[in-house]
Amino acid sequence: MNARTLYTLAAVAVTFALAGCAKETQELAQEVGLLPSTCGSDGARLQATIDGNSYCANAQVIATGGEGSAFVTGFDLTGSSIILQFDTLGVGSHAITEAANAVVYLQAGASFVVGPDQGGTLTITEHNPDIRRLKATFQTTLFNAMNGQTRTVEGNVDVIYTEQQ
Numbered sequence: 001m002n003a004r005t006l007y008t009l010a011a012v013a014v015t016f017a018l019a020g021c022a023k024e025t026q027e028l029a030q031e032v033g034l035l036p037s038t039c040g041s042d043g044a045r046l047q048a049t050i051d052g053n054s055y056c057a058n059a060q061v062i063a064t065g066g067e068g069s070a071f072v073t074g075f076d077l078t079g080s081s082i083i084l085q086f087d088t089l090g091v092g093s094h095a096i097t098e099a100a101n102a103v104v105y106l107q108a109g110a111s112f113v114v115g116p117d118q119g120g121t122l123t124i125t126e127h128n129p130d131i132r133r134l135k136a137t138f139q140t141t142l143f144n145a146m147n148g149q150t151r152t153v154e155g156n157v158d159v160i161y162t163e164q165q
Contacts, residue, residue: 040158043133046074048082048155050105055155057082063134063161065089070134072157080107084138084157089127096120096140103140105151112151115143132161
């Protein structure tokens, strides 16, 4: 074997060894303290389970509300997002349908929405209009009209929203 072949094989071996030991970017960032190990904080949290996989809006959470309704949008570090529309802020259970209390999940350019045969439940567990605090849980099945795929989503939000003008 010549020196060039040996060098190439050594480089490939080192690459595979490093790749085998590498952690997920998010796990590494949590380990070194760049990201918290929990999802969000009180008043700034949107987390969900999507088809059994954890989702955390750990990049940004935006919440706006007023006149009995609200919008909450959360982005994760990969650019995926969940958008929740609250048509009412009354404590209790409310139906998620095509026409009410919308949920949208955007992932890698694909959008999943509540379809005609899907639905779900949005349960507002707390709403304090004085401090604009909103807590809720949701569960629904979402549909992608382009490819027919569905996503089962269940999660919760705990946000302090800004007043819409």
